[in-house]
Amino acid sequence: MTKEMNLEERFQAYVDGENKVEPKDWMPEKYRKTLIRQISQHAHSEVVGMLPEANWITRAPSLRRKVALLAKVQDEAGHGLYLYSAAETLGADRMDMVDDLLTGKAKYSSIFNYPTPTWADIGAIGWLVDGAAIANQVMLCRTSYGPYSRAMVRICKEESFHQRQGYEILMTLAQGTPEQKQMAQDALNRWWWPSLMMFGPTDDNSPNSAQSMKWKIKRKSNDELRQEFIDKTIPQAEYLGLSVPDPDLKWNEERGHYDFGTIDWEEFYQVIKGNGKCNKQRLRARQEAHAKGEWVREAANAYAEKQAVRKAKEGSAA
Amino acid sequence: MSSKDNWKIWEIFIRSRNGLSHKHVGSLHAPDAEMAIKNARDVYTRRSEGVSIWVVPSEAITASSPDEAEPLFTPSDDKVYRHPTFYEIPDEVGHM
Numbered sequence: 001m002t003k004e005m006n007l008e009e010r011f012q013a014y015v016d017g018e019n020k021v022e023p024k025d026w027m028p029e030k031y032r033k034t035l036i037r038q039i040s041q042h043a044h045s046e047v048v049g050m051l052p053e054a055n056w057i058t059r060a061p062s063l064r065r066k067v068a069l070l071a072k073v074q075d076e077a078g079h080g081l082y083l084y085s086a087a088e089t090l091g092a093d094r095m096d097m098v099d100d101l102l103t104g105k106a107k108y109s110s111i112f113n114y115p116t117p118t119w120a121d122i123g124a125i126g127w128l129v130d131g132a133a134i135a136n137q138v139m140l141c142r143t144s145y146g147p148y149s150r151a152m153v154r155i156c157k158e159e160s161f162h163q164r165q166g167y168e169i170l171m172t173l174a175q176g177t178p179e180q181k182q183m184a185q186d187a188l189n190r191w192w193w194p195s196l197m198m199f200g201p202t203d204d205n206s207p208n209s210a211q212s213m214k215w216k217i218k219r220k221s222n223d224e225l226r227q228e229f230i231d232k233t234i235p236q237a238e239y240l241g242l243s244v245p246d247p248d249l250k251w252n253e254e255r256g257h258y259d260f261g262t263i264d265w266e267e268f269y270q271v272i273k274g275n276g277k278c279n280k281q282r283l284r285a286r287q288e289a290h291a292k293g294e295w296v297r298e299a300a301n302a303y304a305e306k307q308a309v310r311k312a313k314e315g316s317a318a
Numbered sequence: 319m320s321s322k323d324n325w326k327i328w329e330i331f332i333r334s335r336n337g338l339s340h341k342h343v344g345s346l347h348a349p350d351a352e353m354a355i356k357n358a359r360d361v362y363t364r365r366s367e368g369v370s371i372w373v374v375p376s377e378a379i380t381a382s383s384p385d386e387a388e389p390l391f392t393p394s395d396d397k398v399y400r401h402p403t404f405y406e407i408p409d410e411v412g413h414m
Binding site for chain 2: 022024025026071074075078081082085088089094150151154158300301303304307308
């Protein structure tokens, strides 16, 4: 017991010294579990995050938009893979994680349970959803767990293109016909609040945050990140000539930040519980994709086995 | 629901350009080495990050243990005479 205590104290001192924890280092069991949960949820979010956008690949308005969207969706798949790998360094099993997603046991970011009825939604996702994700991920580049931090550095480098392509889409619409501008405004209206919810509950309602901050898994609180995102995004909305759907939003000279209205947390918890517009649809799409890929996995296995046998024969013949 | 695959974990090393060493970039799953290289291309070189890929089964790597870090690495800490600045050479001699 005391030995364990000592180890935990040493671990805390090590982390406090801004040192990175690597896979084989001793770590508290709860640190490991927290990270596995967080990293796998993050991975699932990247994977499910492909779905709302994939919806528009075949209907992108130009070839330029289509190749960009394809590349972005492919990046999201890659990001999911970096993150699953990072979770595996902690002893998590890849197929268990995939199973947890497919059976609905694991969570992913609730934002992806909202629908994308118009092309402007693709712009809003890139600008706002990726923008919010970037705020979180930039912070996570400095997380105390080495493999997670390295995955985040790679991801952040790639995300910047995502946000810019989204903003460019909305800019084009905002400078287009009145109908197009309205389409952009409508997308902003629908994505604004869910984007703010992406940072999670307020600090006083986020019981696990304190420990994560202490272990330097997180470096900033939910509310800090949310405020940062709002401060950064409002001028970008103004440039587009669009307004965010919040009558209480106004610049607070004294604080040096924007004040904003109350978030509808009831909606947030409803979507987490599975009652969002697309929860069922997203899960079904993942399950179908996995089932339809079964023959590919089988074929790859059969080919690998055949090649191994052939190689062994050649080896013994020589 | 999903059948457990028996795909190995591969560690991926990329040479970003000739003249530099291969560097570890992460890992992935693949049924064999050939597929590991193809997957590595898609996962780790989407933006011209490399000119050459090595894939190594994770299980083939033997790593030193963090518990042994002290006996392994501290002996070199007190051998300052292994560094050039240990030796005093007059300025007149010039750069050496």
